[in-house]
Amino acid sequence: MRLRQSNISNEEYEDLLSFNNWILAIGNGVYNNSDNFSSDSTLIEIPKEFLIETTEDKIQALVQFTYPDLQTKYNDPDYIKKELY
Numbered sequence: 001m002r003l004r005q006s007n008i009s010n011e012e013y014e015d016l017l018s019f020n021n022w023i024l025a026i027g028n029g030v031y032n033n034s035d036n037f038s039s040d041s042t043l044i045e046i047p048k049e050f051l052i053e054t055t056e057d058k059i060q061a062l063v064q065f066t067y068p069d070l071q072t073k074y075n076d077p078d079y080i081k082k083e084l085y
Contacts (some may be wrong), residue, residue, distance in 0.1 A: 019050075 008016070025031040031044055054061040063070065073079035 022031070026044055052058075052061050052065050069079065
């Protein structure tokens with residue numbers, strides 16, 4: 001994940017860094033959410049700001065959130081490069 005881009009504020013950078021560390025901790029199996037669960041629990045609480053809430057097709061909502069212009073720019077190499085890197 002790219003954390004440092006020239007067009008983001010220090011606050012946005014700190015938010016991205018915090019999110020990055022959270023994701024890494026979950027992926028590495030070291031995220032501790034001991035406030036609500038036992039030590040052998042595999043449940044994590046995802047902050048509301050990271051949820052994609054919809055009553056429609058969940059996969060379509062995820063794709064739309066991740067690649068908002070994919071249906072119109074799928075053939076544009078610059079768009080694909082920007083979205084993938």
